[in-house]
Amino acid sequence: MATVSLPQDVRGVHIHFVGIKGTGMAALVEILHARGAVITGSDVSERFYTDAILEKLSLQAKPFNAENITDTIQFVIYSSAYSPESNPDLKAAKEKQIPCLLYSEALGCISQLSYSCGVCGVHGKTTTTGFVGTLLKQCNLPAQVLAGSVISSFGDSCTMTAPSCTTDGHSYFVAETCEYQRHFMAFCPQKIILTSVESDHQDYYPTYESIRDAFVDYICRLPLGGQVIYCADDAGAVETVGLAHARRADIELIPYGENAAGDYQLEFASVGDGKQHFVVKGIGPFAIRVPGKHMVRNACAAIALTCELLKLHGEKITPQVRNEMIAQGLLQFTGGKRRSELIGTGHMGTNSVVVIDDYGHHPTAIKTTLAGYKDFYKGRKLIVDFMSHTYSRTQALLDEFASSFDSADEIILHKIYSSAREKASDFTITGKTLFEQAQKHYGDKVHYFEEVMDAHDFLRNELTSCAGKDFKDGYLFVTMGAGDNWKLGRAIMDDMVLQEK
Numbered sequence: 001m002a003t004v005s006l007p008q009d010v011r012g013v014h015i016h017f018v019g020i021k022g023t024g025m026a027a028l029v030e031i032l033h034a035r036g037a038v039i040t041g042s043d044v045s046e047r048f049y050t051d052a053i054l055e056k057l058s059l060q061a062k063p064f065n066a067e068n069i070t071d072t073i074q075f076v077i078y079s080s081a082y083s084p085e086s087n088p089d090l091k092a093a094k095e096k097q098i099p100c101l102l103y104s105e106a107l108g109c110i111s112q113l114s115y116s117c118g119v120c121g122v123h124g125k126t127t128t129t130g131f132v133g134t135l136l137k138q139c140n141l142p143a144q145v146l147a148g149s150v151i152s153s154f155g156d157s158c159t160m161t162a163p164s165c166t167t168d169g170h171s172y173f174v175a176e177t178c179e180y181q182r183h184f185m186a187f188c189p190q191k192i193i194l195t196s197v198e199s200d201h202q203d204y205y206p207t208y209e210s211i212r213d214a215f216v217d218y219i220c221r222l223p224l225g226g227q228v229i230y231c232a233d234d235a236g237a238v239e240t241v242g243l244a245h246a247r248r249a250d251i252e253l254i255p256y257g258e259n260a261a262g263d264y265q266l267e268f269a270s271v272g273d274g275k276q277h278f279v280v281k282g283i284g285p286f287a288i289r290v291p292g293k294h295m296v297r298n299a300c301a302a303i304a305l306t307c308e309l310l311k312l313h314g315e316k317i318t319p320q321v322r323n324e325m326i327a328q329g330l331l332q333f334t335g336g337k338r339r340s341e342l343i344g345t346g347h348m349g350t351n352s353v354v355v356i357d358d359y360g361h362h363p364t365a366i367k368t369t370l371a372g373y374k375d376f377y378k379g380r381k382l383i384v385d386f387m388s389h390t391y392s393r394t395q396a397l398l399d400e401f402a403s404s405f406d407s408a409d410e411i412i413l414h415k416i417y418s419s420a421r422e423k424a425s426d427f428t429i430t431g432k433t434l435f436e437q438a439q440k441h442y443g444d445k446v447h448y449f450e451e452v453m454d455a456h457d458f459l460r461n462e463l464t465s466c467a468g469k470d471f472k473d474g475y476l477f478v479t480m481g482a483g484d485n486w487k488l489g490r491a492i493m494d495d496m497v498l499q500e501k
Helices: 023-034 050-056 088-095 103-111 125-138 180-186 208-219 235-247 293-313 319-332 363-376 391-396 398-402 431-445 452-464 486-500
Strands: 014-018 038-042 075-078 100-102 115-120 143-151 157-161 172-176 191-194 227-231 252-256 266-272 275-280 284-288 341-348 351-358 380-386 410-413 446-448 474-480
Touching: 014 023, 014 088, 023 038, 023 050, 023 103, 023 143, 023 157, 050 157, 075 088, 075 103, 088 100, 100 103, 103 115, 103 172, 103 180, 115 125, 115 208, 115 293, 125 143, 125 157, 125 172, 125 191, 125 293, 125 319, 180 208, 191 208, 191 235, 191 293, 208 235, 227 235, 227 293, 252 293, 266 293, 275 293, 284 293, 284 319, 293 319, 293 363, 341 452, 341 486, 351 452, 351 486, 363 380, 363 398, 363 474, 380 452, 391 398, 398 431, 410 431, 410 452, 431 446, 452 474, 452 486, 474 486
Parallel strands: 014 038, 014 075, 075 100, 115 172, 115 191, 143 172, 191 227, 227 252, 351 474, 380 410, 380 474, 410 446
Antiparallel strands: 143 157, 266 275, 275 284, 341 351
C-alpha cells in the first residue's frame, strides 16, 4: 500500500502527472479534475489518442524537465513506465520532498474514499467496465467509473461521472484494476468482478499458478461479506474463487454465465439486425450492438454488478423499470478505443469493406474475438492482421497463438512488437517463428511481412479482388494486437476515402 495518501477533498490541490498521456493516467486526470484538483503533467512529444482527452480539459503535456516541478505542486502521480531514478521530473520532486505516488497507488487512495468496485481479469476488463459505467449512468446511480480506454458511451472519454455523484463517500466508484505486477493490490474493493484467469504476463508471472494466486490474494482484500461476481464459464475464474473462498468463507460468490446457477444465468439467442440477443434468466431478454459471445458475457457481468448495486442503494424501482433501463443502456454501448472499434466502412474497387481494430493480444482473446466477428459478419471474408506483443508472451504461448486464427480466411503476421521491459537479444523467438508455426495449421492462408506497412500493397490487392461466392457482403479487415499495426487499417481507410473522391 502507498505510504502517501491523497486528501479526500482535492479541490485546489495541485497534482502533477508524470506520463500523463497513458490511458490509465489520463483517466485518473479526468477523475481528479472533476473533483476540483489543479492538474499539470509531462510526457513524450508523440501524439496519442489521450491528447484529445487532455485538450478537452484545457491541459497540455509538457516535455519531461526538472523545471516542471514548481513549488506549488503538492503531489506527483507517475506511471510505472518511468523511474524515479532517471526521470527528470521525478528526480526533482524527490529532491523537493514532494509526495510521489504510482498510478496504482493513487487509484487505491481514491478507492478508499468511496464504496468501490474493482473489475479484473486477464480478458474483458475494459469492455466490462465500459458496460458497467453505461448501465450505472442509465440507472441514475451516483457513480464515477474509470475504464482503461476511451469508451464511446462515456462521451469518448475514459471516465463516466453521473450528475448525482458526490465526493463525500456516499457515491460508488468502479475502476478497471490491473493484475500486472500485482498493481490491483493497492485497490480497496467492496465488490469485485472477475472475468477470467489464465497464464499471461509471463515476464512477471512465470506460471499459471503465480498469476492465479495474485487474483486469489486480490479477492481476499474484500471486506467481511464482500462479493465477487465471477464468470462461471471460465475455468480459471472458477478455480480462483474456489481457492479464495477456502481462505475466506465469508465472501459471497455470485456466478454469471451459461454455467451459472442463480440470478445471472446466461442463455445465448440469435444474432441479427446488427445485434446479439441473449437472455439473463429471471431478469429478461437483452441485446448488445458489439460482436462476440465474450462481449455478451461481459455485458452479463455488468448487469450483475448493476443489479447488486441497485439492491444496495435501495433504489425503489420495479423489476420491469430496472430491466428497461438496463436494456436501453446496453444498446447505448458501442465499444471502446481499440476494443472491437469500428474504424469505418467503404469500398475497395467494387467490394464493400468493414475495418475494425482490436487490442486482443492473447490467444484466447484472438480466438473468441475472431469467432464473434465471423458470426456477426457472416457474409464477409475475414482478413486479420495480427502483431504479437512481447517476446515472453509469444514464446510461452507459441502453439496457442499459432492455432488461434480458425475463424480467419486470410492471416497477416509481422515481427514481434517488443516491450521496454524486455531485450530481444534474450530470446530466440521472432515473428518469423510464429509465422512458421501458424503455417502448420493454416498453410498458404498465412502471410508474413516484417514491417507493418510492407503489407499494404498485398492487402490492397486482396481487398480489390473478388471475395468469392461465399462472401456476398465483401470483406471484413481486422487489425489485432497491442502493437502499432492499427496503422494499416487507417491506411486502408485512407485508400477508400481517396477512391470515393
